[in-house]
Amino acid sequence: MSSRHHIDDFMRGRIIGKIEEGRKITDVAREFDIAHSVVSRLWKSFKTTGMCSRWHGGGRVRSTTPAEDRYIVLSAKRNRRTTAQQVANQFLAASGKPISRKTVVRRFRGRGLYARRSVVCVPLTRQHSTARLQWCREHHNWTEQDWACVLFSDESRFSLSSDCRRQLIWRESGTAYRPENIQEKDQYPTCSNMLWAGIMINGGTRLHVVANGTMMGQRYFDEVLLPHVRLFRGAVGDKFVFMDDNATCHRTLAVQDCLDSEGIQRLIWPARSSDLNPIENVWDALGRQVAGRNYPPTNKNTLIRALTEEWDKLPQQLLDNVVQSMVRRVECCITLHGGHIPY
Numbered sequence: 001m002s003s004r005h006h007i008d009d010f011m012r013g014r015i016i017g018k019i020e021e022g023r024k025i026t027d028v029a030r031e032f033d034i035a036h037s038v039v040s041r042l043w044k045s046f047k048t049t050g051m052c053s054r055w056h057g058g059g060r061v062r063s064t065t066p067a068e069d070r071y072i073v074l075s076a077k078r079n080r081r082t083t084a085q086q087v088a089n090q091f092l093a094a095s096g097k098p099i100s101r102k103t104v105v106r107r108f109r110g111r112g113l114y115a116r117r118s119v120v121c122v123p124l125t126r127q128h129s130t131a132r133l134q135w136c137r138e139h140h141n142w143t144e145q146d147w148a149c150v151l152f153s154d155e156s157r158f159s160l161s162s163d164c165r166r167q168l169i170w171r172e173s174g175t176a177y178r179p180e181n182i183q184e185k186d187q188y189p190t191c192s193n194m195l196w197a198g199i200m201i202n203g204g205t206r207l208h209v210v211a212n213g214t215m216m217g218q219r220y221f222d223e224v225l226l227p228h229v230r231l232f233r234g235a236v237g238d239k240f241v242f243m244d245d246n247a248t249c250h251r252t253l254a255v256q257d258c259l260d261s262e263g264i265q266r267l268i269w270p271a272r273s274s275d276l277n278p279i280e281n282v283w284d285a286l287g288r289q290v291a292g293r294n295y296p297p298t299n300k301n302t303l304i305r306a307l308t309e310e311w312d313k314l315p316q317q318l319l320d321n322v323v324q325s326m327v328r329r330v331e332c333c334i335t336l337h338g339g340h341i342p343y
Contacts, residue, residue: 007034007042015039016046063099064107072104073111080118080169080180084108113170119182121275121340128272133338135270136330147326148201149239150267151232153224154274155215155247156283158290158307159192160297177342193304196224197311199279199319203232207311209304217252225258233264243267245277275341276329278322285318286310 007015011032018028019039029039045051064072068091075087082090084104092098108114124132171181194210205228210219233240242264244250259266274280289310290297297303325343332341 007038012042015042019043063097063103068095068097069107069110072107073113076108076113076170077180080171082170108170112172114173116169116171116176116181118169119176119340121182122272124272124338124340128270129338131270131338132273132276132333135268135273136276136333136338139330140334142327142330144324144327147323149236150241150243150323150326151198151200151203151205151229151236152243152277152279152323153196153198153205153229154245154277154279154283155194155196155210157192157194158287158303160299160303177336177340179339182340193300193307195307197279197282198228198232199282199323200232201320201323202316203235204314204316204319205232207308209308215247215249217249217254220249220252221254221258225255225262229264230262233262238263241265241267243269243277245269245274246271275343276326276333278325278329278343281322281343282314282319285314289313 015028015032015034018031019025025039025043026036029036032039071094072087072091075090076082084101087104088099088101091104169181171178175181194214196208196210196215198205208223208228210223213219215224229242233242242259244266246269249255258264270276286307290303290306293306293310297306329341329343332343333339
């Protein structure tokens, strides 16, 4: 027999009626396919209260009203980085009514707000967004075949310590890249090693470590353009396009003369657009691989060795997928009017 505990009022009335007619509890339970204990409790409750309908209500009384709930949620939306305890303290100061941190969290969840780490992006001015939008419109008609001829390059810094971003914000699901949920940040981590690499469909350069200092114009010419970029230009042919950003070392006259003499076409790149560069996703994958090693690096030498080994292990399919995403990146940037895109 089933043990249905939730019986509607009509069924309860029929059960009580049968027992009042003189039927045994066991026979009534078998007839309605209900557990004997359920029928027995229902009969005892009827004899005590004289009612067969289910009593509604009970439970703890809500500590806040709907209007107060809206105030609590609005407090979090006005300052996304405030904690639940701080909101509870603000509510106490405003209303004189104490509520717990857990109550605040429940009110947030009831309105779709959850604690999440904020996305870190570089600051964008109106001029940056306008330039990004114009660039994307100019390349909106590029196909995957067009992007397949581009060697995307970049420098990146890796260090033994990283920004754990423990500070959380309150946001709705799917809103990570809204302006109010983004943390803009310019600084690079200290005590880091600079690396350079390039990726394209069906290919990629070796990982180059910029030893003893930073990348300058002459080093960029000697260590990157001649041994790496020129090699890919010869392999791909006249359709080859080289992408690098607007760093000072990339825009020296010597670098431009080298590109012109080798017949290398450079892809003009909008400022503050690392999110458009697919190699950024590869840097992220590389960092995760190094962090997940059984024996994480403990000094500069082991860090460089780990980065080089993990770079060589990255699957070509990963490089192909991120380059093929350029069509979607351009469309997304146009949709967001040149703002930060979720890549």
